[in-house]
Amino acid sequence: MSTSPSKTLSPTELAKLEHSFASDPSSDAYKPLAEAYLDLGRFMEAMVVCKKGVKAHPNAADPRLLLARVYAAQNKDKKALEEVMGALQVQPEDKAALRMAGVLQLKNGEPDAGRANLLKAYQADPGDPETVTLLQQYKVEIPRPAAPAPVLAPVAAPPPAAAEAPAAATVPVAAPPAAVAPPAATPSAGQAVGRINAPSQQAARTARAEDSAARPAQRRPQVVVQEVEDDDDEPSPRQRKAAKSNGSKMLSLILLILIPLFAGGYGWYSAQVKKRGRELKKNLDVATEQLKHDSFASYKKACEAADLALEVDPDSTAAHGYLAYAFAIRWGEHGGGDDARRQAEEHLAAAQKGKELSSHLIAAQALIKTYSGDGKGALASLETQVKDLNDQNKASSLLYLTLGLIQMNAGDLERARDSLERAQALAPDDPRVYAGLGAVYRRLGQDNTAWKNYDFALRYEKDHPESLLGRSLLMLEQDEPNYAVASRDIKKLLEAEPPPSPRQLATAQLARSLLIARVALAMPNLKPDVQQKLSEATGVPVDPAKAKQEVMKAEETGFALDKQNPELNLIKGRRLLAEGNYDAAAEEIRKAIRVDGSRAQFHVELAKALMGKPGGEKEASEALVTALKTMGDSPKLVVMLGNAYRRQNKLEDALAQYQRAVKDPKSKNPEARLAMGAIYRERSEWDKAKEQLEKASQEFFGQPDRVANALTELGRVYQGKGDTAKADETYQRALQADENYSPVYYFYASLLSKDAKQSGKVKTLAQEYVKREPKGEYLADAQRLAGN
DSSP, X not given: OOOOOOOOOOHHHHHHHHHHHHHOTTXXXXXXXXXXXXXXXXXXXXXXXXXXXXXXXXXXXXXXXXXXXXXXXXXXXXXXXXXXXXHHHHOTTOHHHHHHHHHHHHHTTOHHHXXXXXXXHHHHOTTOHHHHHHHHHTXXXXXXXXXXXXXXXXXXXXXXXXXXXXXXXXXXXXXXXXXXXXXXXXOOHHHHHHHHTOHHHHHHHHHHHHHXXXXXXXXXXXXXXXXXXXXXXXOOHHHHHHHHHHHHHHXXXXXXXXXXXXXXXXXXXXXXXXXXXXXXXHHHHHHHHHHHHOSHHHXXXXXXXXXXXXXXXXXXXXXXXHHHHHXXXXXXXXXXXXXXXXXXHHHHHHHHTSOXXXXXXXXXXXXXXXXXXXXXXXXXXXXXHHHHHXXXXXXXXXXXXXXXXXXXXXXXXXXXXXXXXXXXXXXXXXXXXXXXXXXXXXXXXXXXXXXXXXXXXXXXXXXXXXXXXXXXXXXXXXXXXXXXXXXXXXXXXHHOSSOOOHHHHHHHHHHHHXXXXXXXXXXXXXXXXXXXXXXXXXXXXXXXXXXXXXHHHHHHHHHHHOTTOHHHHHHHHHHHHHTTOHHHHHHHHHHHHHHOTTOHHHHHHHHHHHHHSTTOHHHHHHHHHHHHHHHOXXXXXXXXXXXXXXXXXXXXHHHHHHHHHTOSTTSOOHHHHHHHHHHHHHTTOHHXXXXXXXXXXXXXXXXXXXXXXXXXXXXXXXXXXXXXXXXXXXXXXXXXXXXTOTHHHHHHHHHHTTOGGGHHHHHHHHHHHHXXXXXXXXXXXXXXXXXX
């Protein structure tokens, strides 16, 4: 498989080859160009050119052999052998193809076929030094020429009728051998006749014939000559016994030869099977480890390892499953484009031919469906599969993770959280699970819990890209962000080595633009020295005009990196929203929806933008109705629609949407129950309010601030009913749930203000509210109760 060395081409020489090939792709110009690319290590270009050569010269072996060399240079021996065998189909006697096939077969554990092809190459050209070298390298014995056949003496013609000879002249040749002699010792018929017709005997017969010519003819006894030859008659008992004895000896000899050969062959075969098994496991283990890192670089490495596993076992369900899963993520989450999608679908189809159970295969199938726009179908199928596996005690963290991500995408945040927490219990060190939990808690509004989960992800995977992104965007959503922390995380992403995916880099650029905009908005309210410190900590210019230029530059860079990512439009919409430009923000989010209308979060963000401007509630409700018709019931969207109706004072319509959100008895939607409880409280429908708020406080388990919210509303119900003792107890429960929930301080102070004995406590509670909410909804009355 060696090739003659070639000089390194200059750029000008390479350009000439490229021009020559481009001018006539059907000519032989493919060959020098492909060889040049191969020498330069530009394997992709070499493969493209070779394939065009194969297409242009279907009956030639050369283009396929060259393509095989390209594959072999990348250690893709299986693909290389396929091309060589294709070359042999069109030119079976091609010595280069036979030689290369032999070497590849020997390397891939096919010794008999490999040796046979090397010998065929030798027979095609015995003087070829490369073939001879390979025969010596692989210890293939060159067959020796066969020994020449023995030359037999001519059989003499029978003599003419001879005169009667004395008895002494008669030469009977008899005597069959006593035992069966080896074939080499048995004289041939020709040799026997040669001995009879010796010169002295022939001379005697000639003399007698001349002497008898003068005498009258007389009857002579016939001289019988017997030749030594194989006896076709029935062998004698002695012969049969000898033959049986020799046969037994021969059988024993054969067995003595074959048994070691069989044992050696079986041992060799077993060793090869074990070797291939070890190689397969090694590559699958590498792929598994790389998938856990959940980064653009690690998914590429996982694909490389799984490809190597397929070279060992082309039918490996596990390897195809890993590749389908990795390429699905590279396509859907990293912007890998049509090539990643094609590979994901091809490996999914290959894996489904096997009968093995693979969680990566099931996850890949669900992700491919989701990213193809069929999130509803993916969700239904995956939920069934997860339940079936649970029934068999085969719970999979990967499948719970995938289920949670798809549920979150559909807007079912409560179920998404439950699925992701189940995944976390099964895999407590998986950064992808923690990043998913961070995202779902962020959307639930549980910022502290979201931050903790992002921190856990970064603890298990240093500088985990998705967690750095999630954490920086979460920080920028706060009313008073820590800009230095957000800037640090974004900078890590932009300067990371190896770099994140282009999609992640693009998102980091948009996060940078949001950071600059938020800092620029905060600058005018700060003292000059504080402005300077903030500028140094974040890299944001103090000058508003320069800051605006930086915003535009970051957004331009981001959209150039990834034009098809709707997340970028969403972040830009948030930036415009922060600047108070509601119409432009809504339009930017609509762009995101036009790219991918299947994500509930986009519609939620649009509704927020529309309801942020005065009178935007009606437009928000119309947008949500359209989204629900397109997507089906998304719990988050249904609650948002109820909120939009409530803002328009359409309370019956709002209640109808909230009830729609909780119609499934198996599902939890405490947000809808909290909203219903508040409406019933406002209507003084105490029992209905109490029922919904108690359920909400239970379903908000694990979310202390939301539990405190529900209990505060429940305390107001008891206060409205005049049940002071129950109201007091419930407000205390709210404070125990989350002492940082500010409204409970005001309502508890309001309850106790009716009792003159509690004036000291009333003042303390009211002051706490004023301190916590200097711009709160109940500030004026709280100041009155505090005695300010």
